[in-house]
Amino acid sequence: MATIKVLAKCCGVSVATVSNILNNKPGASAKTRKLVLEMAEQLNYTPNIVAKNLKMQKTRSIGVIAEDMTIFSIPDIIDGITDYCQKQEYQILLTNLRLFKKYNDTYYNKDDYYELVRQEIKKLMEKQVEGIIYVAAHERVIRCIPDNLPIPAVMAYGYSKSRKIPSVVVDDVGGAAGIVKYLLDQGHKKVGVITGKTDSLHAQARLIGYQQVLYQNKILYDPGLVAEGDWTRESGYRCAGELLEKGVSAIFAMNDLMAGGVYDRVEELKQTIGEEISVAGYDDRELSGYYHPPLTTVSLPLHDIGYKASEWMIELLNGGELENAGENVCAVDCMLLIRKSVKDIT
Amino acid sequence: MATIKVLAKCCGVSVATVSNILNNKPGASAKTRKLVLEMAEQLNYTPNIVAKNLKMQKTRSIGVIAEDMTIFSIPDIIDGITDYCQKQEYQILLTNLRLFKKYNDTYYNKDDYYELVRQEIKKLMEKQVEGIIYVAAHERVIRCIPDNLPIPAVMAYGYSKSRKIPSVVVDDVGGAAGIVKYLLDQGHKKVGVITGKTDSLHAQARLIGYQQVLYQNKILYDPGLVAEGDWTRESGYRCAGELLEKGVSAIFAMNDLMAGGVYDRVEELKQTIGEEISVAGYDDRELSGYYHPPLTTVSLPLHDIGYKASEWMIELLNGGELENAGENVCAVDCMLLIRKSVKDIT
DNA sequence: ATTAATTTATATTTCTTGACATTTATTTGT
DNA sequence: ACAAATAAATGTCAAGAAATATAAATTAAT
Numbered sequence: 001m002a003t004i005k006v007l008a009k010c011c012g013v014s015v016a017t018v019s020n021i022l023n024n025k026p027g028a029s030a031k032t033r034k035l036v037l038e039m040a041e042q043l044n045y046t047p048n049i050v051a052k053n054l055k056m057q058k059t060r061s062i063g064v065i066a067e068d069m070t071i072f073s074i075p076d077i078i079d080g081i082t083d084y085c086q087k088q089e090y091q092i093l094l095t096n097l098r099l100f101k102k103y104n105d106t107y108y109n110k111d112d113y114y115e116l117v118r119q120e121i122k123k124l125m126e127k128q129v130e131g132i133i134y135v136a137a138h139e140r141v142i143r144c145i146p147d148n149l150p151i152p153a154v155m156a157y158g159y160s161k162s163r164k165i166p167s168v169v170v171d172d173v174g175g176a177a178g179i180v181k182y183l184l185d186q187g188h189k190k191v192g193v194i195t196g197k198t199d200s201l202h203a204q205a206r207l208i209g210y211q212q213v214l215y216q217n218k219i220l221y222d223p224g225l226v227a228e229g230d231w232t233r234e235s236g237y238r239c240a241g242e243l244l245e246k247g248v249s250a251i252f253a254m255n256d257l258m259a260g261g262v263y264d265r266v267e268e269l270k271q272t273i274g275e276e277i278s279v280a281g282y283d284d285r286e287l288s289g290y291y292h293p294p295l296t297t298v299s300l301p302l303h304d305i306g307y308k309a310s311e312w313m314i315e316l317l318n319g320g321e322l323e324n325a326g327e328n329v330c331a332v333d334c335m336l337l338i339r340k341s342v343k344d345i346t
Numbered sequence: 347m348a349t350i351k352v353l354a355k356c357c358g359v360s361v362a363t364v365s366n367i368l369n370n371k372p373g374a375s376a377k378t379r380k381l382v383l384e385m386a387e388q389l390n391y392t393p394n395i396v397a398k399n400l401k402m403q404k405t406r407s408i409g410v411i412a413e414d415m416t417i418f419s420i421p422d423i424i425d426g427i428t429d430y431c432q433k434q435e436y437q438i439l440l441t442n443l444r445l446f447k448k449y450n451d452t453y454y455n456k457d458d459y460y461e462l463v464r465q466e467i468k469k470l471m472e473k474q475v476e477g478i479i480y481v482a483a484h485e486r487v488i489r490c491i492p493d494n495l496p497i498p499a500v501m502a503y504g505y506s507k508s509r510k511i512p513s514v515v516v517d518d519v520g521g522a523a524g525i526v527k528y529l530l531d532q533g534h535k536k537v538g539v540i541t542g543k544t545d546s547l548h549a550q551a552r553l554i555g556y557q558q559v560l561y562q563n564k565i566l567y568d569p570g571l572v573a574e575g576d577w578t579r580e581s582g583y584r585c586a587g588e589l590l591e592k593g594v595s596a597i598f599a600m601n602d603l604m605a606g607g608v609y610d611r612v613e614e615l616k617q618t619i620g621e622e623i624s625v626a627g628y629d630d631r632e633l634s635g636y637y638h639p640p641l642t643t644v645s646l647p648l649h650d651i652g653y654k655a656s657e658w659m660i661e662l663l664n665g666g667e668l669e670n671a672g673e674n675v676c677a678v679d680c681m682l683l684i685r686k687s688v689k690d691i692t
Numbered sequence: 693a694t695t696a697a698t699t700t701a702t703a704t705t706t707c708t709t710g711a712c713a714t715t716t717a718t719t720t721g722t
Numbered sequence: 723a724c725a726a727a728t729a730a731a732t733g734t735c736a737a738g739a740a741a742t743a744t745a746a747a748t749t750a751a752t
Contacts, residue, residue: 019741070421
């Protein structure tokens with residue numbers, strides 16, 4: 001491949017002149033300018049960015065560490081990251097930890113996992129990335145990023161343990177509040193909830209959203225209408241049984257899988273979703289659009305999380321201060337996705 | 347961040363000595379060795395790989411161009427790529443074209459698309475990637491990569507138009523043959539097919555697989571049992587109607603979505619999948635595992651495609667010749683995924 | 693001739709590595 | 723025991739590509 005040296009020689013001018021022309025600097029006649037530009041085209045010249053980076057002490061590259069590419073949330077977040085970063089002419093260096101494959105779904109208990117992340121961060125820093133975005137597979141507190149990194153780090157879809165590392169997360173409280181409010185607006189007075197595992201942040205926040213809306217609508221919170229699931233379809237089926245006995249007209253399942261379990265139970269009872277019983281889910285997994293009837297649910301702002309995390313990252317790289325510098329947490333709005341599983345009974 | 351120069355100064359030795367020690371070369375006493383290593387630890391020294399790359403004329407990085415991260419096939423392919431490349435200590439530079447968002451599902455007609463890809467290839471080459479892997483969202487002939495690139499390129503999940511660019515694709519003929527053979531083995535004699543759009547390579551190859559197995563089992567091919575769908579659930583529903591009238595006992599739908607349409611039709615007729623009617627799909631989309639009953643289907647070897655494409659890439663980078671150099675196409679085996687939608691009627 | 697506008701040559705910068713040169717320490721031969 | 727030979731340890735410098743500053747040289751215009 002042609003270097004600037006070769007190009008200069010072919011044009012019969014000096015390296016400095018070529019450099020000036022290529023970088024749109026003054027100090028070159030129109031004639032030489034044209035000659036050099038044409039020759040560059042002809043030789044298919046591309047500047048060696050690696051050499052430029054070394055000199056300029058800027059690589060315009062960002063390391064992205066993804067916990068596992070094959071988990072459904074991650075690709076959309078990365079899509080958001082590439083969306084913004086590519087607009088800003090930053091290059092993504094991708095590291096896929098493949099955690100779920102390596103540690104068989106129990107990665108957050110393993111010490112190896114901490115060590116692995118630290119190694120990968122070091123590798124990326126050796127490659128002179130200007131910052132690191134960590135993309136979690138699901139929302140939780142992530143403790144593996146050292147908070148004394150000499151370059152900025154941003155957490156996408158997880159909470160960092162340190163103030164120094166800003167986090168971009170889902171506004172689960174708002175999302176749950178939104179869909180429960182929708183259920184109430186459709187005339188449902190007795191709304192059951194199927195929670196996820198109650199030790200998860202998702203489940204806790206979504207429950208708060210539920211309680212919040214009840215309170216705002218002056219409906220007394222009844223713990224008897226809260227059934228504890230574990231995110232699986234089977235648990236949805238089981239909890240639906242409990243709740244239906246209590247005479248609820250609508251069920252809010254904290255994810256689409258458990259909502260599917262509600263469908264199973266209702267079907268078994270020869271009743272119809274969207275008629276006798278209304279159901280709402282959460283997450284907008286692909287399959288929920290194919291339920292019968294299609295599930296009304298909340299779509300996670302995955303793309304926006306990636307986009308926002310990148311905005312923050314580049315803001316930090318430009319030496320800017322983050323908007324809400326005190327908290328350093330940004331909760332991104334969810335979108336209510338109205339389909340056919342909720343009946344208007346007003 | 348500390349450079350080797352700083353580290354050398356702190357230790358009171360020369361840069362070369364530090365370099366030797368850090369690279370485990372002879373020519374340093376145990377005493378200096380210990381001193382330097384400790385000081386490196388203390389200063390949190392990391393070598394500047396960018397400078398090393400410039401000197402060594404090797405970047406150990408590979409550009410990956412993905413058509414659209416949010417299409418279901420792509421993340422698994424990239425997972426396969428990272429699996430192999432990270433083992434081999436190659437860094438992935440990711441470029442997400444976001445084609446489906448930019449050109450609204452019609453990208454392959456647009457001239458802009460060619461120009462975009464060329465630009466992105468150029469950008470990656472400026473960053474001195476040693477090779478480029480192009481990841482297509484679905485299998486077809488990809489014409490946008492120039493075949494006079496000065497660095498190797500490999501096509502994942504698509505056919506290149508040039509012999510110089512090897513392609514790794516799905517063995518659709520084998521996959522279809524496998525699942526149709528399974529249907530025959532279960533005693534089904536009259537197996538209907540719902541094709542995808544017939545101008546797609548997927549649909550054509552899967553039909554060949556179907557015909558091949560019939561021939562091997564000395565069953566006459568009846569074009570009347572082939573219904574033309576368009577990959578959508580609705581078309582599956584429509585075609586199922588046609589085929590059921592002709593008295594088939596099993597239907598092979600060329601994707602899981604259309605298989606879902608068959609479920610819809612059978613349900614409407616108050617019959618049961620896996621009892622009166624057997625159904626097989628293709629692709630193993632996430633939702634197919636949640637059908638009632640779970641769908642027997644063919645899982646695409648997406649991870650393996652990415653893995654194989656990387657193997658070939660690194661083989662090329664090491665100056666090796668590809669196994670089947672004549673063809674330069676590798677068709678990766680699919681896996682038959684037996685669930686509950688096919689009844690044994692032998 | 694003088695000034696202004698181009699252009700060039702040269703040196704420096706970034707950091708790491710490797711070939712080569714030099715210094716210091718140790719062993720061998722007489 | 724002392725010079726010579728060898729080995730080990732360490733230092734010096736250039737290369738690698740591009741950018742840039744500076745000073746010097748050339749050309750063109752006034």
